[in-house]
Amino acid sequence: MFLRATLAAALLAVPALAQDDPLPSWNDGPTKQAIVAFVQAATAEGGPGFIAPDDRIATFDNDGTLWSEQPMYFQGMFVNDRIRAMAADHPEWADEMPYKAVLDGDLAALGAAGEQGLVELVAATHAGMTNEEFEALVKDWIATARHPRFDRPYTDLVFQPMLEVLDYLRDNGFETWIVSGGGIDFMRPWAEQVYGIPPQQVVGSQIAVTYNDQDGPPRFDREPGVFFVDDKAGKPVGILRHIGKRPVIAFGNSDGDFEMLDYVTAGDGPDLGLIVHHTDAAREWAYDRDSHVGQLARALDAAPDEGWLLIDMASDWKVIYPFEKQ
Template identity: 45%
Template sequence: MGEMTLPDSSAADPLPSWNGGRAKATLLDFVARVTDQSGADFVPPADRVATFDNDGTLWCEYPMQVQVFFLVDRVKALREADPSIAERQPFKALLEHDAATLHSLGKQGLLELFAATHAGVTEDEFGEIAHDWLATAKHPKLGTLLSENVFRPQVELLKFLRSNGFRTFIVTGGGLEFVRAVSEQRYGVMREQVVGSNDKLAFEIVDGKTQVKKLGELNSFDDREAKPANIALHIGRRPILAFGNSDGDLAMLRYALGGEGPRLALLLHHDDAEREFAYDREFHLSPLAEALDKADEYGIVLTSMKRDWAEVF
């Protein structure tokens, strides 16, 4: 999988897949101000940290997050070794695509299940499993590879920010190792610049070889208030720009806005049923309600997929 190829963008329009409007104008103005050494809003490169959610912000998450599809296939593989798993919940719900039961588990419940199904797998083995699966798994409605359903405007934005001295981080509720399997190829974000939910791990030496093994238990669920805490823990700098798409990202967006100096937080609204999907409050795995209602009050720039993006994928 190679990084998405983008057209050469001129200095006049470094974000060609973005339509003219408030969101694009605000982004261009913000980057111009923080990189102008003679201006009052100049920010040294060391402090130019930008954090992006992944599911629903950088790639398609509907009708289920990519990692949930991966979990379903993982359970199918486990069923080969133990057929009785098909009659036990929540495995039964996964295999039958029982959306109501899956939503009742919540995103954290699914991640806990995800961790349990990978007990005993080493980090290296997991990376290979995830990489191979992402190379072939397709979206049930779009018909394209799940790993290819990345948002072109966001890839442009990530590249534009990096060209202006920003360091771009992914801060996601998704699994850390799972997102690392795709972050460099699809987004140009280095593996070490991914912060995500993670499993408990153990170092061991087997037959003289060192390895790190998954213990089958969720260690940290990187969502909502945990996102700012994990940014502080793993990045060590408050971002000056943050981009999300759900209430799970709201704490990160407010954290970015709460610092001194120039700040920018953006919220993607999935309102384009023709080119992608239209959803917000009713998507129980990752709803958008409070952040949508209070975007103006909090100073968050609402970005409409339908209005602000000339292209989606």
């Protein structure tokens, strides 16, 4: 809230964007201008929007904010592929839910299995191995799996405009963190290569693990239980545990990010909250209130009063994915 007057003043003071455009995949408009104005104000020492370098922290949801999330969360696609790969060793799964739903490709039945079904699938595919073994599975999947609509690796479906924001913020002294409902151990193996975000700056949901120093080198054994869910009210808790201070920028795309946006923009100093609104059915997908993933209703309604900016994918972004530039 504090930043509204500061941004207005900064926008009046900033001339047309420099020729060296830090966000070339963004169309010129209020959203792009607000991001640039915020960063310029944050780095203008002595100005009303100045943010000390140690406090320049930006958090980003992952699914639907940094990469696509349809037709289901990409970690869900990983789970499904793992179930199919493991099915030969588990013939009983052909008749047992929720495994049968995955093997039959029955999304309705899979959805009906609910949270308990998801927990069972995660336990079957994410536990019973060491952390190193799980990391190897993730790296192999990321390198070989293809998205069903685009027939490309899932990491090709990252958002080019958001990659530019990450670089722009880091070039101006901001730390960039992922704060996602996705699994922390699913994201860490590839986040640095794809986003430039190192493993220690990834916050996510966590499976239970135990430290084991018996029968060989010390290792972490992954157990069939959930330790922490980094979604909704869990996101500010994850920020507190991993970062230890309130960020000044938050990017999200769904109601699962509401509490993170609320927390980040509740401080006394400059802050900025932004929501990626999926409005482009031709190049990506168009969805919000009625979506089975990435539902955006509560945060969409609250955005005007809270001062959160809506990033209209169809009108704000010249391209969606890096491969569109080729």
